[in-house]
Amino acid sequence: MDEKYNFKCEVFDSLSNLPDEIAVLIQAAQSQMDRAYAPYSKFYVGAALLLEDGRTYLGCNQENASFPLCMCAERVALYNAGADNDSFRIKALAITAKNPAKPLKEICMPCGACRQVIREFEERQKAEIPLYLSSDGNHIIKLDGISPLLPHSFSKDFLL
Ligand code: THU
Numbered sequence: 001m002d003e004k005y006n007f008k009c010e011v012f013d014s015l016s017n018l019p020d021e022i023a024v025l026i027q028a029a030q031s032q033m034d035r036a037y038a039p040y041s042k043f044y045v046g047a048a049l050l051l052e053d054g055r056t057y058l059g060c061n062q063e064n065a066s067f068p069l070c071m072c073a074e075r076v077a078l079y080n081a082g083a084d085n086d087s088f089r090i091k092a093l094a095i096t097a098k099n100p101a102k103p104l105k106e107i108c109m110p111c112g113a114c115r116q117v118i119r120e121f122e123e124r125q126k127a128e129i130p131l132y133l134s135s136d137g138n139h140i141i142k143l144d145g146i147s148p149l150l151p152h153s154f155s156k157d158f159l160l
Contacts, residue, residue: 005141007148012140018132022092025050026132026140028058029094036060036073045073045097045108049081049129052089057081073097074114078121089125093118094132104135115150122146123155 005011015023025048032046040063047059059077063070074095081088097108110118110133122129128145143149 008144009148010142012142014138015140018140021050022094022132025056025092026094026096026134028056029096030134032058032060032073033096033098037062039063040065040067040070042101043097043099045095047073047077047093047095049077049093050091051081051085052091057084072111072114074110075117078117082121082124089127090121090129092130092132094134096134098135107133107135107139107141109133109149112150115146116153118146119150119153119155 012018015026018026029046029048032048033044034046036044036046038044038061041061043061045061049057051057057077057080059073059075059080061071061073062076074093077093078090081090095108095110097104110131118129118131122145128147131143131146132140133143134140147153
């Protein structure tokens with residue numbers, strides 16, 4: 001894996017170098033990839049988020065024969081947490097992906113739409129959401145929040 005990133009992040013070589021609850025969260029995201037419904041792309045994404053109160057929400061990509069209706073793993077997990085709670089605080093979000101047809105050379109990054117949705121959840125809780133991205137389980141990058149991946153973003157500040 002190429003470990004050079006032009007944004008602020010920490011790179012970990014192993015789950016054992018992370019706090020236990022984060023390692024467990026990443027493993028939950030990895031397991032969740034196997035539940036993805038991805039018969040068209042055969043690209044499997046898992047997401048797991050940890051709330052401050054210790055609860056975990058999971059997501060995996062859900063595809064549709066009408067391709068634009070496909071939903072990303074990150075949004076499945078985030079919207080599930082949003083639907084289930086009035087107020088909540090996300091302590092960490094783990095995202096992992098695999099392409100069985102082609103070993104990934106780089107850690108898979110969240111798509112633009114999901115970056116925007118993560119941004120909204122950061123706004124909602126008025127705090128950044130630490131992100132743990134991994135694709136092979138051996139390399140993990142941690143970002144303090146979404147802003148390095150979505151600079152100069154659109155937000156409610158333009159609306160209200
Ligand atoms: N996908 C995600 O689940 N998250 C992303 O951030 C990028 C893409 C899914 C959507 C689709 O099911 C498949 O990966 C290929 O684009």
